[in-house]
Amino acid sequence: MSRLGQIVYHPLVGRRILAPVARWGYRRHLRTGTTPPPAYRAMRKLYGCRATEPFAALAAATADEVPLLDLPGDGAGSDADAPGTSRAGIAAAEVDAVVAALSADGYAVLGHLLDSTWCDELEATARAATCTLVGPARGSTGGRARFQPDAPEAVRYDLDEADVVASPAAQRLIADPSLLEVAQRHLGAAPVQDLVTMWWSAAVEGGGGSASAAAQQFHFDLDRLRFVKVFVYLTDVDEQTGPHVYVRGSHRSKPDALRRDGRHDDAEIAAAFPGEERHISGPRGTVFLADTIGLHKGLPVQGGHRLVFQTEYASSLFGAPFTEPEVITPTPELAAAAEKYPQVFRRFRFGHPAEAR
Ligand SMILES: O=C(O)CCC(=O)C(=O)O
Known part of the structure; x- marks a missing residue:
């Protein structure tokens, strides 16, 4: 296991280390499409920390990763009000x-x-x-x-x-x-x-x-x-x-x-x-x-x-x-x-x- 992995896996490590490791891993994911294993581990442990904002902020950051889909019927998409546009699908x-x-x-x-x-x-x-x-x-x-x-x-x-x-x-x-x-x-x-x-x-x-x-x-x-x-x-x-x-x-x-x-x-x-x-x-x-x-x-x-x-x-x-x-x-x-x-x-x-x- 890498040095970073050993640190992240340590039972006493807290959000001051977990949050930056998870954010670093997310930036790496955006560049490469892959998640470094210690960053994934850090993300999981971060969720369990008493302070909930670092996890919530990271989750919120993902909202900008892919532009919203232009779905028929969805107010978020530009098609929504087009004449004849209606929803399809099981729901x-x-x-x-x-x-x-x-x-x-x-x-x-x-x-x-x-x-x-x-x-x-x-x-x-x-x-x-x-x-x-x-x-x-x-x-x-x-x-x-x-x-x-x-x-x-x-x-x-x-x-x-x-x-x-x-x-x-x-x-x-x-x-x-x-x-x-x-x-x-x-x-x-x-x-x-x-x-x-x-x-x-x-x-x-x-x-x-x-x-x-x-x-x-x-x-x-x-x-x-x-x-x-x-x-x-x-x-x-x-x-x-x-x-x-x-x-x-x-x-x-x-x-x-x-x-x-x-x-x-x-x-x-x-x-x-x-x-x-x-x-x-x-x-x-x-x-x-x-x-x-x-x-x-x-x-x-x-x-x-x-x-x-x-x-x-x-x-x-x-x-x-x-x-x-x-x-x-x-x-x-x-x-x-x-x-x-x-x-x-x-x-x-x-x-x-x-x-x-
Ligand atoms: O079998 C089930 O209903 C539980 C499935 C489950 O835990 C999951 O999909 O995350």
Whole structure:
């Protein structure tokens, strides 16, 4: 580890060192597109400092990184009032309500379900994929297998991002203009697509209790400075099949002890946010957005299984290392969006089937 890394990792180091290291790393990111690991670490630790302004100032600085997108229907874009301009996309009818709920509560559930043909397509992708096993497992965690609904070997099966982005339904979702608009308004910054994922969760005999690695203990995300996640349930989700649990309002502020990076137990959360736990259940096709700087977890699956698709938008790629998945055959929707908003989709490598062979 570098000397700077050793300093940043020291448990007693405080904001006087963390803040300049994080700012230096952000400037480096702007020049090079990569984040020095000590700067990412400094950013995470800075969030836990008692003085909240240095983290907030760095997060605010990302708002200027990419010019705001000119989205149809968004007051921020010059197209907004053009005759005949109207919103399109899965949240088109409820953008204002979703933005308001995200701001007030930290999460918002869409009023209608995702088209079942899109769900079918995503589910077929997930059934065919070889996944990475995560969390308590009968086999070895980190192993690779296809999900077997009748005999799952691990509490979580993660698909490879390349397999997810190959799905046309996934591509239409990540390029969805109404989701881009919600993200832009919530972040106060142009959204940059930084993660696409899909995973199965299951009950495993002898798998033990809730699994930290499978995100089944309360935590908050901090891979980036500002971000919002879109979740789609691709199976019916009830109390038995692992609903997402979000602590309402915890995206706004948290007691100092809960700003510590790591896992937090249920009693701590209940004491700090009495009555604010929300269990998000719903039928297949349920879509919700969450600002997961707020406290959240997935409830362990008691029986059956759950399949979730997720896409994330951030104000900057500063932070955790990001992947650069290849999209061999982009849908017309993604191709058009990537041409119009190259910065949003800048981590994708667009190929052509002929080149891939
Ligand atoms: O499985 C869940 O609902 C929790 C997921 C989670 O923690 C996350 O996506 O950050």
